Amino acid sequence: MPRMAREKSYDSIYHIMVKSISEVNLFKDDEDKISYLNYMKKAQEQFEFIVYAYCLMDNHAHFVIDANGSDISKVMHFINYKYAMYFNKRHGRHGYLFQDRFKSKIVKNERYLFALTAYVHFNATAIKGYEDHPEEYAFSSLGVYLGLNDDKYNLIDDKFVLSMFGLNDKIARANYREFIFKVKKFIDIQKEEFAKEPTEYRSMRRILVRDYSPEKIIMLLIEKLNINRYSLLKYRRDGIEAKALLCFILRKLCDLRCADICRILGNIGQARVSKLCSLGSELVLNKKYEGIVEYILLNAN
Template sequence: MPRMAREKSFDSIYHVMVKSISEVALYQDEKDKIKYLDFVKKAQDQFEFRVYSYCLMDNHAHFIIDANGADISKIMHFVNYKYAMYFNKRHERHGHLFQDRFKSLIVKDDRYLFALSAYVHFNATDIKGYETNPEEYRFSSLSIYLGQKTDEFELVDDEFILSMFSLKEAAARGMYKDFVFKVKSIVDVKKEEFINEGTEYRSMRTVLVRDLSPDKIIEIITKEFDIDKLMLRIKRASGAKEAKAILCFVLRKFCDLKCCDICKIVCMGQSNVSKLCTLGRELIKQEKYKGLLQEILKETA
């Protein structure tokens, strides 16, 4: 039976749930949970989406993700594919790990977003030892919202939701705590099915543009590295590896291209393009390339 097309909007906020197949725990221990969040962080560096809240359980996990102009399917495929490969290798198993595709619902309005945030954070009360103190659970973003812990995994944007409570940080955190612990959920989110029938939710958020011209980006990269365009198409071109790596990374980030599309541009296989994207993600953080992404956005505006 063919799968239903996923409801998507590139400027929407999503409630995303991932779940393992019934006979396997998605996370066997804390190391697995740390690794999963590490892959989420790598995906965030690549696609520049926002995470508003999350909670990892044993056989499933919940996230509130602002796609920020990216394709939610590409984001989750990036995370789950890499995690499944890691998990099977570490635990010496084969076969599928996740139950079907990830589930997603478009957040419809502020009221639903507040309720959803409370629901996601209250999942931790189902874990033994955290029934009355979910804020102490390491793999939930609740403690970040309450200002009790720093963002260990550098994932969460808590300012967006907190700013809807108050523009003063201390007051916002206090009001959010009262909301979560007293209201818990305005909507019975737990019983709502993931049927992908949500309506788009837009707010005053700024959304990253993803339809930049690949030709213009290539022009900027070749100028930055002072190389000929042909060098980007030669597999082992001397001195062009960093340029190709940053090009692959930027094409994924700003052009919403699939890996196979980038393969045609740089004349390389998907495995090599994937490795170059990873290298590009690390290179762009270096001091010598500081400001390059902003320059690309400026030049292509």
């Protein structure tokens, strides 16, 4: 039976759930959970989506993700593919790990968004030892929201949700804490979870546009780095960094798959493109290439 087309929008907020196949836990220990969040951070560096909340359980995980102009299917494929490869290698197994690609529901309004973050954070109460103190669970973003923990993975944007609970940071966190411990009593969010209605919530958020011309980006990169086209697009040892930057920027701003970038570069495999994208994400943080993405954004229109 063919799979149903996923309801998608490039400027929506999603409730995402990933779940393992029935006979194996998605996370066998804390190291697995840390690895999954690290892969999510790597994906965030490439796709620039926003994470509002998360909670990792043993056999599934919940996320509230703002696509921010990216394709949520490509984002989750990147994360889950990388994690499944890691998991199978570490635990000496083969075959599928995830029960489905992933489940997703578009958030339809602010009330749903606030209740959803509370629901995601409250998942931790199902874990022995955290029934009354979900904020102490290390693999949930609740501790970050309440100001109890640092965001060690640098994943979470808690300011957007907290801004609705007060202008003062301390008051906002206190109000959010009160809200989440009350909301469980009167909102059964699970009844709405993953319903099929085609609804979406668009706020005043600024969305990163992903429809830039690859050719325009190539020309701007050549100009900025003062190199020739041959150095950028052909295999040359002295052009690796430029090629890595190109792969990273094409992935980020043009919403291209690795296969699409392969066709642009020519004579290069998808695994190589993936490695170049990872290298490019590191290079843009280097002082040598400081401001290069901003330069492309400013001049690519």
